[in-house]
C-alpha cells in the first residue's frame with residue numbers, strides 16, 4: 001500500500017528549525033498569511049521584488065538599483081509614510097553612508113593595523129567613528145521612528161560579531177549596494193523569479209519552496225539562491241559545508257504546469273559582494289533528514305522556545321520576540337514559569353553564577369515539559 005504523501009513548505013521547516021516557538025506563533029496562533037518581517041528581511045525582499053520588475057519587458061534598460069528605489073518608495077507610499085523628508089532622508093543617509101563611510105573600506109583605502117582590508121567594516125572602530133562623525137546614528141534613529149512601525153517590521157539585531165541594531169535606513173542602503181553589485185542573467189534566459197516549485201525528497205515526501213531565480217540555457221537550467229543577509233564578507237565555508245536548505249533542494253526542484261529543464265548547477269549569490277559560487281553536486285538526502293525531524297516535531301506539537309537553552313542570539317534577530325516576551329502570552333499558559341525563566345536568563349547573561357542557576361531552572365522546566373508532551377502526544 002502506498003504511503004500518504006507528506007507535503008510541507010520550506011519556510012515552515014526553516015522557521016521550525018530556527019525556533020519551534022517561532023513556528024508556533026506564525027502558523028498556530030496567527031496563521032501563515034500574516035507576514036512577520038524583521039529589518040533583516042528587507043534588503044533581500046527589496047532586491048527580489050525589484051528583480052521581478054527588472055525582468056519584465058523593457059524594464060532591464062534601467063539599473064536594478066533604480067527598481068530597488070522604486071520598490072522602497074512604493075512600500076512607503078502604501079504605508080502612508082512617503083513624505084518628502086523621509087524619502088530625502090533615506091536617500092541622503094545612503095549617499096553619506098556609502099560614499100563617506102563605506103567607500104574607503106570597500107576600495108581598500110582604510111585598512112586594519114596589519115595592513116589588511118576589513119572583512120566586516122561595521123565591526124571596526126574606524127567605521128563606528130565615521131558613523132558618529134557624520135551623525136548617522138541619530139539620522140537612523142529618526143528614520144526608524146517614522147518608518148519601522150508603519151512598515152510593520154521588527155527592528156532586529158545582527159547577532160554575528162555583535163554588530164547591533166539593524167535599522168530600516170541600513171536595510172535601505174544595503175539593498176541599494178546589493179542591487180548595484182548583483183549582475184543578473186539576461187532577462188530572455190530567465191524562466192522566473194520568486195516562483196513556486198516543488199522538491200520531491202522521497203516517494204512520499206514533497207517540499208514546496210519559492211525559488212529566487214531560474215535561468216534556462218538550452219536543455220539545462222540553473223537555479224539561483226540569493227543570500228541577502230547584510231554581511232559584507234562571503235563565508236565560503238558556509239556555502240560549501242552548510243548550505244542553506246533551499247540551496248540543497250534546488251537541484252531537485254520541479255514545476256509541473258510550466259516545466260523547466262533539469263537543473264544542472266546551483267548558483268549561490270552573495271548579494272552584498274556580488275560574488276557568485278556554483279555547486280553541481282548537492283546531497284538532497286541531508287534535506288530529507290531535517291524535513292522529517294521538523295515534521296515530526298510539528299505533528300507532536302513540540303514548540304519549545306529556543307531561549308530556554310540560555311542562548312538569546314536567535315531571539316535578538318527574531319520577528320516575534322514581542323509575543324514571546326509578553327507576560328500574558330500563550331507561551332506562559334503552555335509552559336508556566338517560562339517567562340520568569342527567560343527573564344532570569346536574560347538578566348544573568350553577564351553573571352556566570354546567576355546564569356548557571358537560571359540554566360538549571362530552565363533545564364528542569366524543559367525536561368518537565370518534554371516529558372509531558374512525549375507521554376501525551378508523541379507516541
Ligand code: SF4
Pocket residue numbers: 018019020021022023305306307314315316318319320321322324
Ligand atoms: S523570540 Fe526567541 S524563543 Fe521566541 S520565537 Fe523568537 S527565537 Fe524563539
